[in-house]
Amino acid sequence: xxxxxxxxxxxxxxxxxxxxxxxxxxxxxxxxxxxxxxxxxxxxxxxxxxxxxxxxxxxxxxxxxxxxxxxxxxxxxxxxxxxxxxxxxxxxxxxxxxxxxxxxxxxxxxxxxxxxxxxxxxxxxxxxxxxxxxxxxxxxxxxxxxxxxxxxxxxxxxxxxxxxxxxxxxxxxxxxxxxxxxxxxxxxxxxxxxxxxxxxxxxxxxxxxxxxxxxxxxxxxxxxxxxxxxxxxxxxxxxxxxxxxxxxxxxxxxxxxxxxxxxxxxxxxxxxxxxxxxxxxxxxxxxxxxxxxxxxxxxxxxxxxxxxxxxxxxxxxxxxxxxxxxxxxxxxxxxxxxxxxxxxxxxxxxxxxxxxxxxxxxxxxxxxxxxxxxxxxxxxxxxxxxxxxxxxxxxxxxxxxxxxxxxxxxxxxxxxxxxxxxxxxxxxxxxxxxxxxxxxxxxxxxxxxxxxxxxxxxxxxxxxxxxxxxxxxxxxxx
Amino acid sequence: xxxxxxxxxxxxxxxxxxxxxxxxxxxxxxxxxxxxxxxxxxxxxxxxxxxxxxxxxxxxxxxxxxxxxxxxxxxxxxxxxxxxxxxxxxxxxxxxxxxxxxxxxxxxxxxxxxxxxxxxxxxxxxxxxxxxxxxxxxxxxxxxxxxxxxxxxxxxxxxxxxxxxxxxxxxxxxxxxxxxxxxxxxxxxxxxxxxxxxxxxxxxxxxxxxxxxxxxxxxxxxxxxxxxxxxxxxxxxxxxxxxxxxxxxxxxxxxxxxxxxxxxxxxxxxxxxxxxxxxxxxxxxxxxxxxxxxxxxxxxxxxxxxxxxxxxxxxxxxxxxxxxxx
Numbered sequence: 054x055x056x057x058x059x060x061x062x063x064x065x066x067x068x069x070x071x072x073x074x075x076x077x078x079x080x081x082x083x084x085x086x087x088x089x090x091x092x093x094x095x096x097x098x099x100x101x102x103x104x105x106x107x108x109x110x111x112x113x114x115x116x117x118x119x120x121x122x123x124x125x126x127x128x129x130x131x132x133x134x135x136x137x138x139x140x141x142x143x144x145x146x147x148x149x150x151x152x153x154x155x156x157x158x159x160x161x162x163x164x165x166x167x168x169x170x171x172x173x174x175x176x177x178x179x180x181x182x183x184x185x186x187x188x189x190x191x192x193x194x195x196x197x198x199x200x201x202x203x204x205x206x207x208x209x210x211x212x213x214x215x216x217x218x219x220x221x222x223x224x225x226x227x228x229x230x231x232x233x234x235x236x237x238x239x240x241x242x243x244x245x246x247x248x249x250x251x252x253x254x255x256x257x258x259x260x261x262x263x264x265x266x267x268x269x270x271x272x273x274x275x276x277x278x279x280x281x282x283x284x285x286x287x288x289x290x291x292x293x294x295x296x297x298x299x300x301x302x303x304x305x306x307x308x309x310x311x312x313x314x315x316x317x318x319x320x321x322x323x324x325x326x327x328x329x330x331x332x333x334x335x336x337x338x339x340x341x342x343x344x345x346x347x348x349x350x351x352x353x354x355x356x357x358x359x360x361x362x363x364x365x366x367x368x369x370x371x372x373x374x375x376x377x378x379x380x381x382x383x384x385x386x387x388x389x390x391x392x393x394x395x396x397x398x399x400x401x402x403x404x405x406x407x408x409x410x411x412x413x414x415x416x417x418x419x420x421x422x423x424x425x426x427x428x429x430x431x432x433x434x435x436x437x438x439x440x441x442x443x444x445x446x447x448x449x450x451x452x453x454x455x456x457x458x459x460x461x462x463x464x465x466x467x468x469x470x471x472x473x474x475x476x477x478x479x480x481x482x483x484x485x486x487x488x489x490x491x492x493x494x495x496x497x498x499x500x501x502x503x504x505x506x507x508x509x510x511x512x513x514x515x516x517x518x519x520x521x522x523x524x525x526x527x528x529x530x531x
Numbered sequence: 532x533x534x535x536x537x538x539x540x541x542x543x544x545x546x547x548x549x550x551x552x553x554x555x556x557x558x559x560x561x562x563x564x565x566x567x568x569x570x571x572x573x574x575x576x577x578x579x580x581x582x583x584x585x586x587x588x589x590x591x592x593x594x595x596x597x598x599x600x601x602x603x604x605x606x607x608x609x610x611x612x613x614x615x616x617x618x619x620x621x622x623x624x625x626x627x628x629x630x631x632x633x634x635x636x637x638x639x640x641x642x643x644x645x646x647x648x649x650x651x652x653x654x655x656x657x658x659x660x661x662x663x664x665x666x667x668x669x670x671x672x673x674x675x676x677x678x679x680x681x682x683x684x685x686x687x688x689x690x691x692x693x694x695x696x697x698x699x700x701x702x703x704x705x706x707x708x709x710x711x712x713x714x715x716x717x718x719x720x721x722x723x724x725x726x727x728x729x730x731x732x733x734x735x736x737x738x739x740x741x742x743x744x745x746x747x748x749x750x751x752x753x754x755x756x757x758x759x760x761x762x763x764x765x766x767x768x769x770x771x772x773x774x775x776x777x778x779x780x781x782x783x784x785x786x787x788x789x790x791x792x793x794x795x796x797x798x799x800x801x802x803x804x805x806x807x808x809x810x811x812x813x814x815x816x817x818x819x820x821x822x823x824x825x826x827x828x829x830x831x832x833x834x835x836x837x838x839x840x841x842x843x844x845x846x847x848x849x850x851x852x853x854x855x856x857x
Binding site: 109110111112283284289293294296297301302303304305307308318319320321322 | 532533534535537624627628629630631635638639642643646688692785842843
């Protein structure tokens with residue numbers, strides 16, 4: 054039986070989560086490494102293979118938007134876990150809690166008093182011109198003053214070993230079902246490690262989610278629904294999974310009707326009122342009478358019912374104004390402004406193309422920077438300077454000059470790596486980290502996350518739509 | 532329960548039932564064909580396609596009748612909406628759409644069935660000399676779904692809508708088999724005589740899994756008793772009347788009423804059920820079996836339309852809403 058050796062494993066040039074620079078396993082990975090040696094290469098491959106099959110039979114599949122309908126894929130789960138120490142996690146948890154608290158205050162302020170704009174902490178134009186800023190929300194305050202009920206920030210660890218926030222996702226972030234199901238699968242793969250490693254559990258997430266949704270309405274029992282675009286949506290598996298886990302009704306726009314500003318679902322026994330909708334449909338599609346008229350995914354009258362306080366929408370429409378990629382650069386200032394604290398998790402240095410000096414820097418150094426479109430996600434609308442061709446760079450220069458507001462740029466960060474199974478060996482692959490934050494009457498963060506991994510050698514794009522996979526994330530007890 | 536969800540569960544169950552029936556029909560027909568004259572391909576396989584009601588489509592797609600073509604058509608053809616492949620795919624799509632309503636165990640079994648059929652489609656098993664294993668696997672897989680549903684799903688509204696879908700499909704298939712086969716066999720009065728007749732009549736019973744239970748009850752094979760059994764037997768789970776009794780029970784469970792109808796679905800069903808309850812097989816033969824079954828099928832369709840109107844459409848809702856298309 055071939056042994057698993059790490060003699061040729063490279064750790065130079067970035068932070069490796071498992072090994073230090075001299076190739077020794079870090080303390081929190083020692084037990085895991087020992088277990089790998091016992092298992093051996095062929096058993097490890099067998100375990101990986103069983104995992105692929107388990108995912109298929111559980112139906113953990115998604116459709117990629119560009120694919121023909123009916124083409125389903127699994128989000129590849131690499132069985133080597135990403136392990137995080139309790140110390141690291143506790144810091145992250147504090148930092149995330151601080152960040153989401155401040156961002157939520159920011160959103161509430163933007164749609165109400167706009168103090169932060171009046172105090173000129175950030176440019177008014179930048180905010181009001183954001184496509185994620187919804188004028189329809191002006192003057193509205195949702196229950197508990199919470200806008201960002203469910204968020205999933207993308208964190209990365211740089212070559213210096215420091216965690217940074219790369220992005221905040223305040224509009225229906227997906228992936229939490231993979232965090233939960235990956236754990237279920239890995240518990241079957243490495244039961245013996247769970248017994249001795251003291252991995253913190255994550256399954257309470259679904260209970261926390263239910264509690265959070267209930268905390269937003271006085272209705273008891275609360276009638277809760279998850280609004281999905283339908284089975285062809287790439288995250289449909291997650292919508293169905295969460296509905297089942299929290300005991301919510303899984304509805305589509307066509308199942309809903311609004312009467313006298315209350316929202317009902319159409320049942321076999323007539324109409325039934327809904328109190329809280331966790332909607333997985335984007336802002337602009339939720340109500341054709343207010344936003345996009347061609348939307349078939351929402352329901353006419355929904356937004357009005359929401360503004361009258363007759364139904365709670367989660368996340369609140371308009372919350373996306375705080376995760377605009379151009380606003381991102383100001384977040385340390387936003388935290389300082391509302392909480393009078395320094396950001397506990399730093400940002401990645403960001404150049405805002407709308408600002409003159411930054412713009413000229415970006416245009417001159419485009420081959421060294423990562424350029425991102427401010428209103429795009431999923432790894433689309435992005436240029437990775439050092440890995441791009443001259444033509445691609447030229448194309449982006451034109452785009453940036455035409456609409457600088459739509460672009461930001463960041464230095465290329467060498468994302469940390471975790472050993473990952475490739476065809477005939479184990480090699481380092483770049484990862485990020487997406488923890489999930491729930492915010493209702495109180496805030497909860499389960500000790501776990503979705504670790505996304507760029508499966509292609511050298512790639513730093515971890516998005517599932519671009520060849521990314523996932524890993525289970527183990528947060529250890531202190 | 533959401534109207535869309537109820538409708539989807541109803542169809543999910545119909546499709547599974549249909550797939551199981553098609554698999555059984557093909558298995559039985561395969562066995563039967565081994566005993567027919569080797570050159571009589573048409574005679575062996577055409578009646579099967581007629582039974583399923585898919586003959587006009589078959590006729591438009593192929594220029595002659597051949598074993599592998601029929602198996603391909605009923606098992607895998609994507610242009611045939613009723614092929615096992617399409618039924619299973621639709622059942623799985625429906626299961627996916629109502630995933631929170633069913634248990635993990637039910638979902639995984641339907642998913643497994645789907646991957647199995649997909650794999651056999653890629654293996655082109657219709658080209659095999661003997662593809663019977665596939666029919667058996669489909670049949671067993673579907674029956675496993677029924678069993679897991681019974682063992683893991685609460686008997687609330689969703690379960691009842693599923694049951695209704697399953698039983699209406701079953702009644703429809705039993706009546707079709709009887710109708711087509713009976714006329715092919717052109718019964719003489721009295722007991723079935725020749726060994727050839729016996730094989731034929733046994734295969735009719737076997738294609739609706741009725742052979743063993745019929746034997747227990749009636750012993751001798753007679754066209755009269757076989758028709759009586761498949762239409763009127765209250766105890767046999769695939770007889771038409773037995774299916775209707777089940778549908779009625781489920782409709783009452785959904786509306787919460789014990790007797791008397793409270794909607795048009797219950798009314799139409801009740802009417803049809805009483806018609807069967809108070810008839811006997813001699814009346815049927817007086818009227819003509821084909822005419823009787825034809826009329827029964829029409830009424831069954833009316834019942835299914837009324838179920839649709841009562842529970843699945845959204846016409847009662849003020850806003851213009853889309854209806855469901857299948």
